Amino acid sequence: MTAMDAAERTAGTVRLRIVMPHQLRALARVTGEVAVEAAAPVTVRTALDALEAAHPALVGTIRKRDTGQRRAMIRIYAAGEDLSNAPVDTLLPAIVTSGHEPLQLVGAIAGG
Amino acid sequence: MSAVRVLVGTRKGAFILTAEGRRESWDVAGPLFGGWEIYHVNGSPADPDRLYASQSNGWFGQVIQRSDDGGASWEPVGNDFAYEGEPGTHLYYDGSSRPWKFTRVWNLAPAADDPDTVYAGVQDAALFRTTDGGHTWHELAGVRGHDSAARWAPGAGGLCLHTILTNPQDPARMLVAISSAGVLSTTDAGASWALATKGLRSDFLPEPEAEIGHCVHKLASHPSRPDVVFMQKHWDVMRSDDGGGSWREISGNLPSDFGFAVDVHAHEPDTVYVVPITSDELHYPPDGRLRVYRSRAGGDDWEPLTEGLPQTDCYVNVLRDAMAVDRMDPCGVYVGTTGGQVYVSPDAGDHWTPIVRDLPAVLSVEVQTLP
Numbered sequence: 001m002t003a004m005d006a007a008e009r010t011a012g013t014v015r016l017r018i019v020m021p022h023q024l025r026a027l028a029r030v031t032g033e034v035a036v037e038a039a040a041p042v043t044v045r046t047a048l049d050a051l052e053a054a055h056p057a058l059v060g061t062i063r064k065r066d067t068g069q070r071r072a073m074i075r076i077y078a079a080g081e082d083l084s085n086a087p088v089d090t091l092l093p094a095i096v097t098s099g100h101e102p103l104q105l106v107g108a109i110a111g112g
Numbered sequence: 113m114s115a116v117r118v119l120v121g122t123r124k125g126a127f128i129l130t131a132e133g134r135r136e137s138w139d140v141a142g143p144l145f146g147g148w149e150i151y152h153v154n155g156s157p158a159d160p161d162r163l164y165a166s167q168s169n170g171w172f173g174q175v176i177q178r179s180d181d182g183g184a185s186w187e188p189v190g191n192d193f194a195y196e197g198e199p200g201t202h203l204y205y206d207g208s209s210r211p212w213k214f215t216r217v218w219n220l221a222p223a224a225d226d227p228d229t230v231y232a233g234v235q236d237a238a239l240f241r242t243t244d245g246g247h248t249w250h251e252l253a254g255v256r257g258h259d260s261a262a263r264w265a266p267g268a269g270g271l272c273l274h275t276i277l278t279n280p281q282d283p284a285r286m287l288v289a290i291s292s293a294g295v296l297s298t299t300d301a302g303a304s305w306a307l308a309t310k311g312l313r314s315d316f317l318p319e320p321e322a323e324i325g326h327c328v329h330k331l332a333s334h335p336s337r338p339d340v341v342f343m344q345k346h347w348d349v350m351r352s353d354d355g356g357g358s359w360r361e362i363s364g365n366l367p368s369d370f371g372f373a374v375d376v377h378a379h380e381p382d383t384v385y386v387v388p389i390t391s392d393e394l395h396y397p398p399d400g401r402l403r404v405y406r407s408r409a410g411g412d413d414w415e416p417l418t419e420g421l422p423q424t425d426c427y428v429n430v431l432r433d434a435m436a437v438d439r440m441d442p443c444g445v446y447v448g449t450t451g452g453q454v455y456v457s458p459d460a461g462d463h464w465t466p467i468v469r470d471l472p473a474v475l476s477v478e479v480q481t482l483p
Contacts, residue, residue, distance in 0.1 A: 023147055023172060027188060057188040061172035065192050066214065073171045107171045 362411025448474030
């Protein structure tokens, strides 16, 4: 992490781009990427908190209502890195928090 | 009464079928919530424009949708179905004990007198209620708190509370059915519950007449006579004349008394409909013929209804919530199949015609009769 990255990730709010599966976009009534504001530094948890705050219809669809855990068939990627099983307080990489790349929520391929 | 609105839940979305009173020319709207499993769509008896839909899938869990304009537009409402207190455990298929775990809403039963009050039957078996139009849901924990609950075990579809039979004459009385625990009744608006399984016999149980373990598939009653309840069980069609206090078999001359759906004619409380299915291993109609059976005698004596239904090479199923009646005169009867057909009979079952033939597998059918 460079000094500049660190500064970006600890000051103010950042604007995150998030890509979601079609069905979550439909539920949130958005098309394409969504952009949400989140307080720096942004973690996996706070990014999803910000997404749910902006789109309450998504509450419970990405993380389970009762445990707060990621649903088994949703994967989370940032800058090509699979953060699905990373601790939820893992910081998102600068390339995502700077808005250069989106955080990606991907539905597992499971047939049906 | 001049129109009907048929609310269809399928494996891949919801559809709304509408027709004028003759029920000849149909408009098909949908899919709504495409790609999601829609276990149930139901309308409020107090306000037919108020609809609720249970939307779920394995990726994203449970969503409840609400419409205030008869299905033209929808809004997601509350999906927090949290069990009261420590959930405890129930038996699993292998005899082990597992914690209660919410999976989905099987059935939505809007109250007769208030569009904002809705009961929800869920898996793992519990009863919830909203009084604010679906925004918040609270468990009526007396069901799951019954002394026998730790010994309940799931049926093939899961440990689901799939039927909520409200009593239009006395809102404090209610029956719920759970696969494969049985039936419970309340007379105090859900504060306390008692088993209502006397007379049920299930030969797959070590004790066939045990209090619990009966795989009840569906209950139905006529609004004018709520103490008479009809049941399609895993095997056996049953009848109670005392609000579930005791049951007797009325399978009579049915070709198979296995099946899922049961319903009652809108104007004739002793006219009952079932759809016989071959067996628990063969979930399709006997002899490849889709036959709805009607009894005009409250059971025992059944006649096949075949006119317009496929009588060769038909191997679809009719699931527990996939039969409904309208309140027109003559009464219309509706059946949805796992092959995606929704059939209507505008003359109480004498003649049938498909409204649609190629929907995703139909999970549920409800009908609203509109002024």
